[in-house]
Amino acid sequence: MPPLVSVDTALARLLALAHPVAPETVPIRAAAGRWAAEDVAALRTQPYADLSAMDGYALRFADLPGPFTVIGESAAGAPFAGTVGAHEAVRIFTGATMPAGADTVLVQEEAARDGAILSVTGEGPAHAGRNVRRAGLDFHAGDVLVPAGARITPARIAVAATGGHGTLPVRCALRVATVATGDELVAPGAPLPPGALPESNGAMLAAMLADLPVEIVDLGILPDRLDTITAAFAAVDADILVTTGGASVGDHDLVRPALEAAGGVLDFWRIALRPGKPMLAGRLNGAVVLGLPGNPVSAFVTATLFLRPLIAFMGGAADAQPRRASAILGEDLPANDHRADYLRAETRGGRVYVAAIQDSSMLRTLARADCLVIRAPNAPVASAGDSVEILPLG
Ligand SMILES: Nc1nc2c(c(=O)[nH]1)N[C@H]1C(S)=C(S)[C@@H](COP(=O)(O)OP(=O)(O)OC[C@H]3O[C@@H](n4cnc5c(N)ncnc54)[C@H](O)[C@@H]3O)O[C@H]1N2
Numbered sequence: 580m581p582p583l584v585s586v587d588t589a590l591a592r593l594l595a596l597a598h599p600v601a602p603e604t605v606p607i608r609a610a611a612g613r614w615a616a617e618d619v620a621a622l623r624t625q626p627y628a629d630l631s632a633m634d635g636y637a638l639r640f641a642d643l644p645g646p647f648t649v650i651g652e653s654a655a656g657a658p659f660a661g662t663v664g665a666h667e668a669v670r671i672f673t674g675a676t677m678p679a680g681a682d683t684v685l686v687q688e689e690a691a692r693d694g695a696i697l698s699v700t701g702e703g704p705a706h707a708g709r710n711v712r713r714a715g716l717d718f719h720a721g722d723v724l725v726p727a728g729a730r731i732t733p734a735r736i737a738v739a740a741t742g743g744h745g746t747l748p749v750r751c752a753l754r755v756a757t758v759a760t761g762d763e764l765v766a767p768g769a770p771l772p773p774g775a776l777p778e779s780n781g782a783m784l785a786a787m788l789a790d791l792p793v794e795i796v797d798l799g800i801l802p803d804r805l806d807t808i809t810a811a812f813a814a815v816d817a818d819i820l821v822t823t824g825g826a827s828v829g830d831h832d833l834v835r836p837a838l839e840a841a842g843g844v845l846d847f848w849r850i851a852l853r854p855g856k857p858m859l860a861g862r863l864n865g866a867v868v869l870g871l872p873g874n875p876v877s878a879f880v881t882a883t884l885f886l887r888p889l890i891a892f893m894g895g896a897a898d899a900q901p902r903r904a905s906a907i908l909g910e911d912l913p914a915n916d917h918r919a920d921y922l923r924a925e926t927r928g929g930r931v932y933v934a935a936i937q938d939s940s941m942l943r944t945l946a947r948a949d950c951l952v953i954r955a956p957n958a959p960v961a962s963a964g965d966s967v968e969i970l971p972l973g
């Protein structure tokens with residue numbers, strides 16, 4: 580039996596089996612959730628000119644406290660064409676271009692108008708340039724707004740649109756084939772013959788990938804038969820093939836032999852991880868193969884630690900690592916053995932408490948958990964009040 584691979588080594592080896600998918604240019608509204616395939620630089624300066632930040636009057640700070648003569652108006656999209664001279668003001672609105680000659684905006688709440696005569700009623704602007712957004716305050720043409728490898732978030736869509744982009748260079752969406760193996764499995768909600776079990780991993784994985792740019796090709800449930808699994812593997816046309824179940828050492832654990840029978844290559848099998856030890860990885864027909872253990876919590880943890888990062892890496896992410904955080908332990912934890920532990924835990928009163936039973940078949944504890952507490956291999960005893968590393972969930 581091969582030695583157990585550490586979690587870090589397993590992720591490094593998995594990513595070494597993969598490469599980012601091809602880039603494409605898509606309409607900006609279709610880019611959400613993808614990763615930028617190249618730097619997105621501003622095509623324009625924002626603001627393009629000095630603009631008013633308030634509704635009021637554009638004037639020369641040096642002329643305060645006035646009074647002033649109002650000589651025209653500047654609205655967003657309809658600038659004032661002339662120049663503001665000594666003791667002159669222009670009625671101005673938020674987002675409108677500052678007229679030539681003016682350097683400051685008096686807000687209208689501190690102003691009184693009598694026909695064209697304007698006087699200051701409040702404290703007035705405290706300094707020259709008050710209530711003016713200078714040209715280029717946000718960014719200048721040529722500035723990188725979204726670096727290559729960054730996720731296209733709503734804010735990055737907005738900044739790219741403001742930077743003049745109607746389309747964005749992103750990595751293509753990935754095709755992810757999923758398959759569950761096991762004679763005992765039936766589709767969720769279907770009638771259950773004696774000894775049968777609802778198949779939950781497929782729907783769980785689909786939900787875990789719902790926020791990622793993937794097209795899921797669900798190959799359904801396969802029986803524990805080498806010829807059937809091999810034939811299904813040989814026909815796979817995807818960037819990633821994810822299996823659940825059949826990864827361990829039993830007589831019915833056929834994912835490894837089927838991978839090899841279908842012409843694929845195994846890269847590693849078995850990780851120093853609990854839950855998730857029997858996970859395997861390899862390649863087949865241009866796809867990266869990730870064989871997750873069948874136990875539902877093991878499948879969840881390995882999908883979190885390996886499948887989502889693999890998708891991020893192949894999708895072009897600069898940083899594909901899962902996001903870790905820290906939390907304060909609410910209770911003591913024993914020293915750990917040679918496998919890394921990812922313990923289902925709940926936050927109560929600002930502290931995390933791990934579930935008493937961590938059996939990898941138990942979904943209710945997973946459904947209640949809001950994080951996984953990470954225990955490194957051979958970690959010493961930890962005490963209530965200690966800071967621990969966690970993986971926040973959902
Ligand atoms: N002698 C040994 N036995 C086992 C070892 C070992 O090292 N030596 N490892 C154990 C560990 S750890 C795990 S994890 C499991 C995983 O094994 P498999 O990947 O082969 O999973 P199965 O045997 O196919 O299934 C395990 C369990 O999960 C249920 N299952 C499977 N698929 C689904 C699904 N899609 N939806 C819901 N439930 C599923 C299945 O019915 C089994 O109860 O092996 C240990 N054994």
Ligand code: MOO
Binds near residue numbers: 852
């Ligand atoms: O790795 Mo298994 O997932 O410990 O039960």
